[in-house]
Amino acid sequence: MVAVQETVDQVRQIDVDQYKYGFVTDIESDRAPKGLSEDIVRFISAKKNEPEWMLEWRLDAYRRWLTMTEPTWSRVQYPKIDFDELYYYSAPKSTPGPKSLDEVDPELLAMYEKLGIPLREREILAGVEGASDRRVAVDAVFDSVSVVTTFKEELKKAGVIFCAISEAIREHPEIVKKYLGSVVPVTDNYYATLNSAVFSDGSFVYIPEGVRCPMELSTYFRINERNTGQFERTLIIAEKGAHVSYLEGCTAPMRDENQLHAAVVELVALEDAEIKYSTVQNWYPGDKDGKGGIYNFVTKRGDCRGDRSKISWTQVETGSAITWKYPSCILRGDDSQGEFYSIAVSNGYQQVDSGTKMIHLGKNTKSRIISKGIAAGRSDNTYRGLVSAHRKASGARNFTNCDSLLIGDKCGAHTVPYIESKNASAVFEHEATTSKIADDQLFYCLQRGLSSEEAVALIVNGFVKDVIQQLPMEFAVEAQKLISISLEGSVG
């Protein structure tokens, strides 16, 4: 089937030439010298006032990185990146760790206002959001530094630590030492190793035992400076029985040259803990001729370390010239659960190679993958996913559904699922035929007079909506549009 007109229109609205966040903020910045060397690593570490062990950790990563080669297995094409042409550190000059918002450069505040990111707690309380249970604490990362983190005091009362990772390295070294690199090892892959060497900032979240985080936590990433690479690092730890919902958003100005963004996100969920991680990725996708845009090469992984823990990834991917990321779950604890919900829309010359890995190690572990890829223009959209059950993963269960939709005949949609089962009692289902989601649910809808197409859309979108509706409005504008995109004409 061909895509319905409504879908075509909606995808058009978020086409690359409609990018709204492409303005540049004119702000004086403090940059590291161009290029990458041990000195740069030392420079970044010194800028952050890091302890000696952290510097050693970085240097070790840098030395290992030098011995690695760039991966080429993904279905994306780009000219070779010259890592010596990048700036690895850039920070707004005027803000060496402001005490309050009043000290933050007004230019910066104006930018966040323009992006619709609420940084003033007072304003948020005054009703930007309305009901107080919709409050969101924000960590705003601008180029290489965290500008401000809101609601810190209130979170502190609940025992939650939410701060820039550079601050956590100084203030909570024992936690950072224990968990940093424990989910994504330093040498995991080329870009993760590079990140380990030069990461400049990012968010750190620690939820103590039994605590349900009183509000949504979020980080807003903005690349502003020319020729810089952004390498943020996020670490979230949910202790036994803790619960947290975290979201990230990202935008960048329109620039003719490509910029590199290589982040690492590590999640650790201990017994009975739950982490929900949502992303609205809207980096600059390049112009309609494929010029410029962000290379988004990201390693995201969650470790369900404790029994009955749960990690859920939701991503809405519309930006970046190239996206190369696979938010994954290691289901180590017995009865742990992993989820991955993704909507990836590519337009123009965008290339998306994304998916997930669900690695079942513990008994009775469950995972669910719902992925929707929509390709338009001259873009390529690939779903690449792995579901594996190891010898001891008795009773493991996976359901995967990935649909793709093509709009026009110049784009491509690809599905590359890997299913590896080493346990007889592991039950895996991979389904791309739209008629086979869950027969009883489908039957229920059909019985009530919905067409099969409507029923499928309702069910799949129901899954996605579940999580997306919990995003604050500021982040959900694109997401909301996408949810309504019909599944009609899916090609599996």
Add this chain to the structure above:
Amino acid sequence: MATMNAEPRILRTQAEDTLALEFAAARTDLPGSPAVAAAREAAFANFQKLGLPHRRTEPWRYTDLRALLRTIPPLAQGRAADAVSFEDPLPGLDRARLVVLDGIFRPELSDLSGIDGVTVRPLVDLLRAGDASVGREIATLNDAVVSLNTALMTGGVAIDVPAGVRIERAIEIAHLTSSTVASHVRNIVTIGADASVRILETHLGPADSAYQANIVTEASVGDRAKVVWAKLQTEGEAAVHLGTMAVSIGTETQFDHLTLMTGAAISRSQSFVTYTGENARAGLFGATMVRGKQHADIALGVDHAVPNGSSRELFKAVMDDRAEGVFQGRIVVRPDAQKTDGRMMTQGLLLSEDASFFVKPELEIFADDVQCAHGATSGEIDEDILFYLLSRGIPRPEAETLLVTAFLAEAIEGLGDEAIGYAFEVVSRNWLAARGQEAA
């Protein structure tokens, strides 16, 4: 695609070294015209460049020949036995029989009755004449095992079914091995327009011999032709089987293909189907039954290069003991191949705690008005269904046999040929009966 596997190849394995020595020693004795000799050199150079497929050779991801092939037996060339006898794996199935023994077509051992109108020639005739049909269907494959076959091919059959010829009697190409040798067989099958034919491909060898068979079959199917093609791989249990089939199908053809894999220690059966004419239909089916430490890999590449093609794929695999089953399927829909309808289903049944199943059903789609779907499942026998049968007084082994037979039958029956389907189902039942005996 981006620069694939840019990493430099470092060390050659012992098996690769042996192959290089064997090729160097045999190259002047291998049959063929100067053009064929040149093609052999080029193919071997390509093989050396690629090396044996390994974990990072994506299409071979789960069958790491570099690690699995420790030794290479001597080439079959010049060592062929006079005759050999095996129990018929398909008793009662009427068919003509072309015997390829130790890599060489043997007319005197063959039965060509009942297939009047069909021309059968030894491959060496084509090689000596420098026939252009050799290598045509595999021209775009860049596969180390196929290149190795091109470098070392010694014989096989060339079957020519002229336009309009309809043959009722099935034609079997029986690939037999007599001893511990490495054979490289090439078959060329040309089916003319409006022809109709049923082809059987069988593979047999001694049970205790670690022989290696590398068979490449190139086929072209003319417009409106109807072809049923069934492959039965019951190689000896220590053998290595590497089978490749490359076929192009023309306008309005009906091409149905079934692979049943149950023999060999290590086996790989890869099929590549290219649509060259519109409105062609292909049904591709597979059934794998492995036990012990067997490793069986079925790979499939379907290339919808033209509009209005349809393909149905159904692959079933049953793994017992510590066996490993693999399925890698890839459907490509080219930019202009509108109205393509492709459906691929893979199901694995693990009968033992230690068995494994690896699946990679891939879709690559460049046309927007198509329907393509794929599904994959993996699991064990459903306890509820088993309980139902047990509660009706059926003993557990029989109940399991019943369920597994039914599971496999769906794929076998997909071929749509009653006689061949029945004979293949007997093979699957015998395999299960042997399992039952072990259990008892």
